[in-house]
Amino acid sequence: MRISELSRRSGVPITTIKHYLREGLLPPGRPTAATQAEYTEAHLRRLRLIRALIGVRGLSTKAAREVLAAVSEHEADTHQILGLVLGARPTSTTEPAARPGAAETDALLSEMGWEVSPHAPARAVVAQTLETLRTLGVEYDWRSLIPYAALAERTATLDLDQLNATADPLEQAERAVLLTVLLEPALLALRRLAQEDESAKRYGG
Amino acid sequence: MRISELSRRSGVPITTIKHYLREGLLPPGRPTAATQAEYTEAHLRRLRLIRALIGVRGLSTKAAREVLAAVSEHEADTHQILGLVLGARPTSTTEPAARPGAAETDALLSEMGWEVSPHAPARAVVAQTLETLRTLGVEYDWRSLIPYAALAERTATLDLDQLNATADPLEQAERAVLLTVLLEPALLALRRLAQEDESAKRYGG
Numbered sequence: 089m090r091i092s093e094l095s096r097r098s099g100v101p102i103t104t105i106k107h108y109l110r111e112g113l114l115p116p117g118r119p120t121a122a123t124q125a126e127y128t129e130a131h132l133r134r135l136r137l138i139r140a141l142i143g144v145r146g147l148s149t150k151a152a153r154e155v156l157a158a159v160s161e162h163e164a165d166t167h168q169i170l171g172l173v174l175g176a177r178p179t180s181t182t183e184p185a186a187r188p189g190a191a192e193t194d195a196l197l198s199e200m201g202w203e204v205s206p207h208a209p210a211r212a213v214v215a216q217t218l219e220t221l222r223t224l225g226v227e228y229d230w231r232s233l234i235p236y237a238a239l240a241e242r243t244a245t246l247d248l249d250q251l252n253a254t255a256d257p258l259e260q261a262e263r264a265v266l267l268t269v270l271l272e273p274a275l276l277a278l279r280r281l282a283q284e285d286e287s288a289k290r291y292g293g
Numbered sequence: 294m295r296i297s298e299l300s301r302r303s304g305v306p307i308t309t310i311k312h313y314l315r316e317g318l319l320p321p322g323r324p325t326a327a328t329q330a331e332y333t334e335a336h337l338r339r340l341r342l343i344r345a346l347i348g349v350r351g352l353s354t355k356a357a358r359e360v361l362a363a364v365s366e367h368e369a370d371t372h373q374i375l376g377l378v379l380g381a382r383p384t385s386t387t388e389p390a391a392r393p394g395a396a397e398t399d400a401l402l403s404e405m406g407w408e409v410s411p412h413a414p415a416r417a418v419v420a421q422t423l424e425t426l427r428t429l430g431v432e433y434d435w436r437s438l439i440p441y442a443a444l445a446e447r448t449a450t451l452d453l454d455q456l457n458a459t460a461d462p463l464e465q466a467e468r469a470v471l472l473t474v475l476l477e478p479a480l481l482a483l484r485r486l487a488q489e490d491e492s493a494k495r496y497g498g
Contacts, residue, residue, distance in 0.1 A: 099430060136430070144429070167496035171489060202490040203497075210482035217479035224349070225304060225341070226471055235451050236476070237483050239444050244487035246440050248495060266431055268488065271441070272481050274422035277415035278442050279480070282449035283473065284376060285407040290453060291372035292408075 091117070094127045098135045105135065111149050113138050113156060133258040140265040141173065163257050170251075171205070173261045174268055188222075189215030192230035200237050243275070296322070299332045303340045310340065316354050318343050318361060338463040345470040346378065368462050375456075376410070378466045379473055393427075394420030397435035405442050448480070 095102045108114040114135055117125030134156070141152045155172050162168040193215045197204060204211070214233070221228040250267055254260045300307045313319040319340055322330030339361070346357045360377050367373040398420045402409060409416070419438070426433040455472055459465045 099428070139429070165496070167492045170492045170496070174485065174488065197486065200487075200490075202486055203493045204486050204489045208486060208489060210485040213478050213482035214486075217475055217482075220475055221471065223304070224344070224471060224475075226468065232455065233479070233483070236448065236480060237487070239448055239451075240480065240483035240487040241491070243441065243444055243484050244491040246444075247484070247488055248491050250437065263431065266426065266429060268485070270422055270425055270429075273418050274438070275441060275445065275484070276477050276481070277418035277422075278438070278445035279448050279452070280379065280415040280473070281402065281407055281409050281413060281419075282405075282442070282445040283379065283452055284409045284413060285405075286446070286449040286453050287372045287375045288408045291370070291375070 089127050089132075090124065091127065094132060094135065098132055098139070100135055100139055108135065108138055111153070113149065113153055130258075133256060133262070137173075137258050137262040137265070140262045140269075144269050145173075145265050159258070159261060166257065166260065169257055169261050170264050173265050187212070187215055187219070189218040192218055196230050196233055196237060199231075199234060200241070202237075247271075294332050294337075295329065296332065299337060299340065303337055303344070305340055305344055313340070313343055316358070318354065318358055335463075338461060338467070342378075342463050342467040342470070345467045345474075349474050350378075350470050364463070364466060371462065371465065374462055374466050375469050378470050392417070392420055392424070394423040397423055401435050401438055401442060404436075404439060405446070407442075452476075 089097070091102055091105060094100075095105055098105075105114065109116060114131060117127040117131065120126050137159075138152060138156070141147045141155055142149065147155065158172050159169055162172070190211070193211050196214065197211075218228060218230060247267060251260050251263055254263055294302070296307055296310060299305075300310055303310075310319065314321060319336060322332040322336065325331050342364075343357060343361070346352045346360055347354065352360065363377050364374055367377070395416070398416050401419065402416075423433060423435060452472060456465050456468055459468055
């Protein structure tokens with residue numbers, strides 16, 4: 089297909105596609121004339137993944153390029169690809185700084201029996217939350233997070249079930265980014281709506 | 294207690310307490326000398342709620358003043374107070390703009406049997422998510438959100454159980470803000486960690 093069709097089918101403007109070509113994120117099409125090139129379905133899938141990584145996950149061009157290179161390298165390893173695009177396994181191997189809350193986060197993960205990378209950025213978020221609550225004078229036992237973690241486990245099962253339908257690794261990676269990142273505000277919104285309903289049922293007149 | 298003890302026990306700096314006093318968010322203490330005043334446990338509870346609303350929920354001074362006034366007015370009505378501090382019921386009564394996704398959000402809420410205000414801002418977030426997914430070419434049926442909503446319902450039950458221990462309405466309101474807002478990043482982080490674990494279990498080598 090021509091670049092115009094690639095733009096139409098992906099919803100990505102031609103100027104943006106040209107930018108991705110210049111930056112080496114998208115490989116060049118097969119030249120058909122001095123100013124024309126032919127693009128394939130593989131270009132379309134890769135373009136969609138680039139948009140998901142940059143436009144939705146908010147990665148820099150440089151970070152997206154690294155993720156894409158790593159994805160190409162591990163195309164047969166779904167777990168590796170999901171880890172790469174969701175950012176659970178950053179390329180950096182620096183040890184996470186020891187901080188209050190880190191030991192409790194470890195205890196929670198071990199209680200749940202979860203197998204997660206020591207570098208997963210989400211660990212620090214849990215540790216930071218426990219720390220912040222304590223700074224604000226809320227006595228919060230990490231064990232209070234166990235039932236939340238159990239619900240997160242069921243949420244993750246739903247998330248991965250939603251990817252099963254797609255066979256192509258790039259398409260699956262794109263869907264993983266979109267459904268993980270874009271559903272985040274919706275899941276928090278559902279919690280707020282459910283809180284309102286639950287509060288009405290308990291205390292409403 | 295003196296302002297210095299109020300500061301120590303709340304963790305709020307004296308200059309910030311003086312700012313809240315000037316802004317009328319915190320009622321003045323009982324004067325004991327020309328430059329001294331005596332504060333009570335009620336001041337402490339109110340101060341903690343102010344900090345939760347401004348420092349954690351990110352409300353403006355003006356918005357916090359309105360919420361505090363409304364909370365004082367409905368001190369006996371827990372559902373009303375939770376709605377006020379969590380922002381499910383803004384004072385504005387303008388009709389939410391009709392947007393794509395709104396009808397599907399209504400369908401979801403009705404499917405769940407949830408009783409929520411037509412002005413709840415979280416409705417628009419769900420509608421916006423459905424819209425964005427569609428814009429990005431993901432065919433996403435609102436019915437796919439039903440199992441997520443069911444898990445949100447169980448999360449909200451945990452949330453409200455955690456408030457039960459507190460009897461004082463201001464304290465309960467503070468706890469509701471802290472545990473709702475501060476747990477948000479932690480809940481999303483738990484989902485990411487659970488995804489990594491689930492992906493390792495399904496696809497790991």
